[in-house]
Amino acid sequence: MNLAPPLDDALKDALDRAADEMPSAAQRRPDPLALVIFGASGDLASRKLLPALARQARLGHLPDGFSVVGVARSIMGDDGFRDLCRGVEGAEDNPRWDQFAGRFRYVAGDYGDPATFEQLASVLADVDVTCGTAGNRVYYLATNPDLFGTVARGLAAFKANEPGSGGSFARLVVEKPFGIDLDSARQLDRELHECFHEEQIFRIDHYMGKETVQNVLALRFANAIFEPIWNRRYVDHVQVTVAEELGVEHRGNFYEHAGALRDIVQNHVMQVLALTLMEPPATMEGNSIRDEKVKVLRSVVIPGSDQEVDRVVRAQYVRGKANEIELPGYREEEGVDPASLTETYVAMQLAVDNWRWAGVPIFVRTGKRLVRRETQVVMVFQRPPHLPFAGQLTRDLSTDALVLRIQPDEGISLCFGAKVPGPSFTVRTVSMDFSYSQAFPGGTAEAYERLLLDAMTGDPMLFIRTDEVEQAWHIVAPIQDAFAEGEPPLARYPVGTWGPIEADRLIESSNRQWRTP
Ligand code: BG6
Secondary structure (H helix, E strand, O other): OOOOOOOOHHHHHHHHHHHHHOHHHHHOOOOOEEEEEEOOOOHHHHHHHHHHHHHHHHHOOOOOOEEEEEEEOOOOOHHHHHHHHHOOOOOOOOHHHHHHHOOOEEEEOOOOOHHHHHHHHHHHHHHHHHHOOOOOEEEEEOOOHHHHHHHHHHHHHOOOOOOOOOOOOEEEEEEOOOOOOHHHHHHHHHHHHHHOOHHHEEEEOHHHHOHHHHHHHHHHHOOOOOHHHOOOOOEEEEEEEEEOOOOOOOOHHHHHOOHHHHHHHHHHHHHHHHHHHOOOOOOOOHHHHHHHHHHHHHHEOOOOOOOOOOOEEEEEEEOEEEOOEEEOOHHHOOOOOOOOOOOOEEEEEEOEOOOOOOOOOEEEEEEOOEOOOEEEEEEEEOOOOOOOOOHHHHOOOOOOEEEEEEEOOOEEEEEEEEEOOOOOOOEEEEEEEEEHHHHOOOOOOOHHHHHHHHHHHOOOOOOOOHHHHHHHHHHHHHHHHHHHOOOOOOEEEEOOEOOOHHHHHHHHOOOOOOOOO
16 A cells, blocks of 8 residues: 655645635635545546646645545546646646645546446545545546436445444535436436435536625625615616627537526526525525525426416527637537527526516526627616606616626626716716726636535535425426427527527517627
8 A cells, every 4th residue: 555645744834824824715624535536537627626626725725634536437547647637727836736646546447337436445445544534525426417326326335425433424516417307307316315315415506606606695695785776676677698609619419408598597597596586595504595595496487387488589509700700600510410409599588476576577698609708697777767857868878787797807887877077967877897806806716616615615505405406497397398399489690699689579578678798
């Protein structure tokens, strides 16, 4: 058995001092643990998970007793995996990560083969001794979703799903998609719950790890000035835009079976909406927030429950120019059926039937290959009851709005009317801006850094509970059914635009307009 080299003492002292100077980081340092990544040779591990860990190592957030055990089908030894880990973004000039990586282990094998889990169990027992990981485990499912149940069963067969007798923990982190519809989501949950308790399961929606998404909670509940107007008396309507400039890249095969509704609306949009519209939680404790999120999701009127699914637009991008460059349409992308009916854009109007939001339309749109990457929530306020200015003086005055810019230019803008200097009483819209990068020049952490740290410390607040997943599927189910039957007809939009004309008509039919970012 190889004993891993202890962390260099001087380096350890320096990092401990740094952690002490950052109280939040020091308080959040997880207990010793082994992080087992299933799908360790894949894209998610090398693009997101390992770089997030490397950054945490640099910041001194990882416990001394820490190791990563990679599991995947690719043939590779411990050294190959260590090289992979040392080559990820954030690994350069990072001596602590370099030292950690020297202890990492790798198990090559098939997830359906008990021998893989037998070998994993023996490696983990070894790592407890060599790296001091104290029997604590976080299992991260970064594999193809079809394998989630198989891996959970493989772990259970070796009792790796059970917390140890000495109080050690075993947690399971699950990546989206959680099923492809309500039935498959329930089936997946049954499979996971056969092996793990709900409290052990940490479902990731990476939008919940974004600082600006969490800041919706701070804005609403750490201030007294917004909450009194956060309701139907002052808000005319709400808009959520998740716009992407990228197309499907090399994921055509995957995307063909997903589409914008499953890929973005069922998860990211529903999470952002839930935080924006929910009631104040009693505390910031995980279940307190999740109770409120699920409550408001239950108040979303299920489209089609009392009417046809007619407030929905689905569309696909066609060849066009973006920034002077001609780009192919969706049907021309690699891995995509040339007659595909998969939607790359969805717009819809939702309603929330509760005391706070009754009668306030919620407009949502998301799409790929739009003008630029931009995610934002806009609370559009009602017009003043009477404008005492002559008509043309307010020509450039739009309704007041609070814009929560989730990405990429993270911040908040309050748009309101101001007098234009000069002899006339012309009023036009101006904006007051808060910018994250100016207020907090240190930069914000990547979503996966926060989520990994929370999974390792066992804080469930930002993870998605089973009832939330189910309710979000309930909301989109009738729309999925309608899409499957070819309704509404698939619209088209050229690459590099803000989407199809049908989406403009959707919102304009109620005398409103999209707030183009
Ligand atoms: C993922 C989707 O969940 O989110 C992708 O599968 C999408 O299709 C991505 O591109 C968007 O995430 P972000 O953080 O870039 O907004």
